[in-house]
Amino acid sequence: MPRSSTVPGSKVVLITGASSGIGEATARLLAADGHRVVLGARRAGRLAALAESIGAGGGNALPHVLDVTDPAGVRSFVTAAHDRYGRVDVLVNNAGVMPLSRLDALRTDEWDRMIDVNLRGVLHGIAAVLPIMQAQGGGHIVNIASVSGLRVDPTAAVYSATKHAVRALSEGLRQESRELRVTVISPGLTRSELTGSIGDGAVRAAVEGQMGIAIPAAAIGEAVRYAIDQPAGVDVNEIVVRPTAQG
Template sequence: MDNIGNKVVIVTGASSGIGEAIVRKLAADGAIVVLAARRKDRLEKIAGDINASGGKALYYTVDVTVEKQVRELVDDVVARLGRVDVMVGNAGLMAQAPLSSLKVDEWDRMIDINIKGVLYGVAAVWPVFEKQQSGHFINISSVAGIKVAAGTGTVYSATKYAVRALSEGIRVESAGKFRSTVIYPGYVESELMYGSSDEKTREAVIAGYAKYAIPAASVANAVAYAISQPADTAINEIVIRPTSQEF
């Protein structure tokens, strides 16, 4: 697609689901994709597929909750490729449960991945974008960042509302220099459905995905659309739901 070819795009959470779909789509459109996640075997397989089919991909084993690892990832990409054009903050955890179950450890983990993980990416790439005087932040929130699922999704929603606020703050603070896009997926095929330790909630979530979920490629196409716009045009927000999802 126009304006995607040869752009250097870092994608966190790239070992499965939405992240995997994004790197495969952008590589097919000519981007140089950088995969970041914890599962080396999955990253190696996906990057290998892309390179074998004529695309360009690098991969890094990274835990987005460790700021040093994210910073070193970005530094190494710049050293090897000379720039970063797009940072996609996609890594996430959806550990849904009633607030009253007081799963504090899971709250902490979601805050670390869903909020800090995105912030660490911003902190690592912002100076690069400043030097280039160009760049694009794309953050994956959720429909839960627009509407709270009563009874099970309060803390998850809180983290995804935070991603929404962060993305809007990036837009305001970087106006005229960088672009900011936040995407709110509804039921989309991913491993997020398995994140809940609360058995009743987990069963309900999996049933919801079985009923509604659309392919992760739907989000990848939206990411490609946002990147492909001319430099003077920013697609700031995209909501993607299955046509049959009524909430």
């Protein structure tokens, strides 16, 4: 049975990219633990259905249409959460795209999209929550990176660059903060809708051919749960989660 959202330790958790994949799985897990989840994503229908499903199971979820590339939209998302619950305890920067391709394919619009969503989107989230977390004397920012932030493979140069940047940004934020906790979670092959953003058919087929070993999105949700459930003085800085069979 889900815990009541009023139990001690219940947190207000904002999740971007919440309409599917890792974001959805994380929202379901944390809501079942009694946390109040605020769901942000572009697809209003999917968000509404997820919030309804969580509510039907006894959880507490607030949907909010969100495009992380829009700074004003991200501020509105955070403000809505703060207005409803009076605080913001955790931000999970999860929204991301992965249109892999070789650099010489010159798919520059896709490069820009990855930079806008994967990096600027994280920055917009940090900028929106940081003043609130500082004013309340604490908070936790969880950035979903990738094992591509630990290595670079052909077709993944720009994607890897954005994920390396997220790891560097997270470490900088951690070092600047004494009242905030900062966690980077780097998934390996995980079942999600990310491959659908790959416009190069040959690359998409190659990536999808590897997905037989992929772990469920809930495995990453479990990593988020572990990090945020630690005592206030314990900051889990980085978690890497791969399929056992992934090289």
